[in-house]
Amino acid sequence: xxEHEHAExxxxxxxxxxxxxxxxxxxxxxxxxxxGLIAYPIYRFLGAPARRAEGMAAVTQVTVQDGERLRxxxxxxxxxxxxxxxxxxxxxxxxxxxxxxxTHLGCTVQFxxxxxxxxxxxxxxTYDMHTGRNIGGPPPKPLKxxxxxxxxxxxxxxxx
Amino acid sequence: xxxxxxxxxxxxxxxxxRWVDERLxxxxxxxxARQKSVPLHKHSYWYYWGGVSLFxxxxxxxxxxxxxxxxxxxxEAYNSVREITFDLDFGWLIRSTHSWSSNLMILxxxxxxxxxxxxxxxxxxREFGWWSGLALLGLTLFLGFSGYxxxxxxxxxxxxxxxxxxxxxxxVIGPAVVDMLRGGAEVSEVTIQRFFALHVVVLxxxxxxxxxxxxxLVQRHGNAVPPSEEAVPESERHSIPFFPNFFAKDxxxxxxxxxxxxxxxxxxxxxxxxxxxxxxxxxAGIHPEWYFMSQFEVLKLFGRWFPGAAGxxxxxxxxxxxxxxxxxxxxxxxxxxxxxxxxxTTWLGYIVLVGLIGLTxxxxxxxx
Numbered sequence: 110x111x112e113h114e115h116a117e118x119x120x121x122x123x124x125x126x127x128x129x130x131x132x133x134x135x136x137x138x139x140x141x142x143x144x145g146l147i148a149y150p151i152y153r154f155l156g157a158p159a160r161r162a163e164g165m166a167a168v169t170q171v172t173v174q175d176g177e178r179l180r181x182x183x184x185x186x187x188x189x190x191x192x193x194x195x196x197x198x199x200x201x202x203x204x205x206x207x208x209x210x211x212t213h214l215g216c217t218v219q220f221x222x223x224x225x226x227x228x229x230x231x232x233x234x235t236y237d238m239h240t241g242r243n244i245g246g247p248p249p250k251p252l253k254x255x256x257x258x259x260x261x262x263x264x265x266x267x268x269x
Numbered sequence: 270x271x272x273x274x275x276x277x278x279x280x281x282x283x284x285x286x287r288w289v290d291e292r293l294x295x296x297x298x299x300x301x302a303r304q305k306s307v308p309l310h311k312h313s314y315w316y317y318w319g320g321v322s323l324f325x326x327x328x329x330x331x332x333x334x335x336x337x338x339x340x341x342x343x344x345e346a347y348n349s350v351r352e353i354t355f356d357l358d359f360g361w362l363i364r365s366t367h368s369w370s371s372n373l374m375i376l377x378x379x380x381x382x383x384x385x386x387x388x389x390x391x392x393x394x395r396e397f398g399w400w401s402g403l404a405l406l407g408l409t410l411f412l413g414f415s416g417y418x419x420x421x422x423x424x425x426x427x428x429x430x431x432x433x434x435x436x437x438x439x440x441v442i443g444p445a446v447v448d449m450l451r452g453g454a455e456v457s458e459v460t461i462q463r464f465f466a467l468h469v470v471v472l473x474x475x476x477x478x479x480x481x482x483x484x485x486l487v488q489r490h491g492n493a494v495p496p497s498e499e500a501v502p503e504s505e506r507h508s509i510p511f512f513p514n515f516f517a518k519d520x521x522x523x524x525x526x527x528x529x530x531x532x533x534x535x536x537x538x539x540x541x542x543x544x545x546x547x548x549x550x551x552x553a554g555i556h557p558e559w560y561f562m563s564q565f566e567v568l569k570l571f572g573r574w575f576p577g578a579a580g581x582x583x584x585x586x587x588x589x590x591x592x593x594x595x596x597x598x599x600x601x602x603x604x605x606x607x608x609x610x611x612x613x614t615t616w617l618g619y620i621v622l623v624g625l626i627g628l629t630x631x632x633x634x635x636x637x
Contacts, residue, residue: 143527150359154335157357 166190169268173206176264184220189266193217194255195227196264197238206266207241208253218252227252302512305491309507310498315384316515317522319487322381324523325374326480328530329412332367333469340419342465344458347544350420354541361538368539370530371413375560377526378409386618389602389611390493396599398490401483403596408476413560415468421461426545427555429464430456435568438581455547496611554636563625564588566632595621 121129168190179185179198186209187194195209197220207227211218216231220238227236234246241252256269290296307316339357341349353360382402385391391399418429433456437447452459498506509515543549557565564584571584602614 150362151335153358154360154363155338157360 162191166192171266172260173264173266176266177259177262179264182222184222186217187266189255194266195220196257196266199239203239204257204259204264205239205241206255206257207236208255210252211248212243212250212252213246213248299512302516303510305488305511306508307492307511307515308494308498309509310494310501312384312388312495312498315380315388316492317519318377318381318384320519321522321526322374322377323480324526325370325377325530326476328370328527329367329374330473332363332370335363336367337469342419342462346419346421346458346461350422350541362534365534365537365539366530367416369533369537371416372558372560373526373530373533375409375413378406379560382406383618383622385493386598387615388493388495389614390495391599392493392602393599395486395490395493398483398486399599400596401479401486404479405476405483408472408479410560412468412472412476413558415464415472417558418456418461418464419468420541421545422542423545423549423552424542424555426456426547427551428557429460432557432561435581435585438578439585440582556632556636559629562632563628566628566635569632569635591621 171187171189171194173185173187173196176185176187176196179196181198181202182200184195184197187196189208193209194206195218196204196206198204207218209218210216211229211231211234213229213232213234216229218227218229218234218236221228225238226244227238227241228234229236229246229248232247234248235244236242236248236252237244241254243249243251254269255266258265258267286295307313336353339349339353339360340346350364353364355361385399385402414429414432418425433447433451437443439446448454450460450463452463494506556562567587568581568584571587572580574580575583598614602611
């Protein structure tokens with residue numbers, strides 16, 4: 110081995126170089142394994158509520174409590190899974206429901222009966238109260254519409 | 270082209286280092302670390318224990334903050350710890366890590382203290398190192414005591430109740446101090462709330478402050494050598510550079526500490542008892558954690574020898590006077606001061622060490 114080590118003139122031999130590279134690689138691999146073993150439980154621990162919320166968001170149908178008592182030209186907020194949603198009883202006796210989260214930056218929108226529109230107070234976005242289409246201000250997309258049905262005298266909202 | 274690309278990250282890293290170095294003088298710090306040396310002799314092994322204590326303290330910081338994410342002090346305390354332990358992914362592991370690490374930290378702090386004592390490292394000019402170390406030990410024990418209540422299971426409840434009754438026996442100040450700590454006549458949600466404030470804000474604040482002072486002193490005075498090594502002529506003594514030699518060994522010790530902690534925390538998960546209930550009698554064989562066992566046993570023995578309130582007061586007095594004598598050792602251990610091998614002091618150390626261990630073991634046999 111001694112012959113080999115001094116085979117190359119000046120500096121380290123190839124054997125020393127490859128040995129050093131090997132040790133460095135192994136140390137990095139072991140270090141990365143430790144970091145992963147510590148980081149993974151922490152990641153799971155901190156992410157637990159978010160995963161639980163995902164489970165709740167998987168809801169496909171909601172019965173709006175006392176929804177049938179909603180008078181014409183009024184709206185009622187309710188929870189669809191984890192998200193706020195809005196049920197509107199229009200003057201022409203049609204019923205619509207929308208996801209009530211503004212498509213701009215996530216504020217909760219409101220129904221304005223006097224102005225006959227859906228409005229977001231944060232940045233002045235407006236939506237059509239019948240279709241949920243974005244008609245003014247910064248929102249880039251329409252509000253997501255749900256399907257509304259009357260079942261046994263109760264308002265049932267489901268994913269369209 | 271390809272060669273240039275492969276070199277780019279390295280060049281960028283070197284450039285970034287230079288940029289920061291010019292402004293903060295990182296090179297000086299590193300140069301200082303390289304210059305600093307650690308004495309090498311047959312007792313050098315004991316130099317690692319301060320670092321090991323520091324390691325467990327850092328683990329406590331990280332795992333404590335993680336628990337803080339879900340822990341709710343007050344009336345919901347037990348429920349939130351139950352959620353952490355049984356509902357949240359890996360919550361049991363993080364809680365178990367925090368509990369085991371606290372025990373290992375107390376153990377390594379004790380080892381560190383006795384190694385300092387036997388190496389006579391409290392001698393001039395290191396008296397403040399000894400005193401700040403004892404302050405850190407006191408804070409560590411207080412952190413252990415305050416953290417023990419937070420899950421509010423039956424053991425936590427009774428341990429705190431009993432633990433607070435003892436200082437209450439102190440004349441004049443006892444009742445006032447205890448009522449302030451407990452926030453009422455009984456251990457309740459109010460107590461949890463203030464122990465929580467102590468455990469996560471007040472005590473760590475003072476701890477970090479005193480720890481900074483303690484570490485600064487170590488930098489200032491360097492590692493102490495024991496009298497046996499001082500007897501060796503200067504030319505025959507050995508030392509190794511702090512960086513990278515001792516630093517690498519320190520890291521190896523930290524790795525061992527981490528492995529021991531991981532094995533204990535994963536294979537022996539810390540348990541959660543039933544929720545504390547004031548109407549449920551204390552469970553049979555209830556006893557304090559091992560680090561309070563010797564004090565517990567002393568109080569028990571003194572209570573037998575001197576019935577009534579006298580037993581407790583004498584027991585407390587015994588520990589107070591003993592602690593004070595222990596703290597003041599740098600002031601009256603004059604023979605070690607002259608670099609002689611002070612056998613009397615060494616014997617005193619053995620008596621205290623064997624006494625503490627003996628009383629602790631006796632405590633476990635003395636449970637009814």
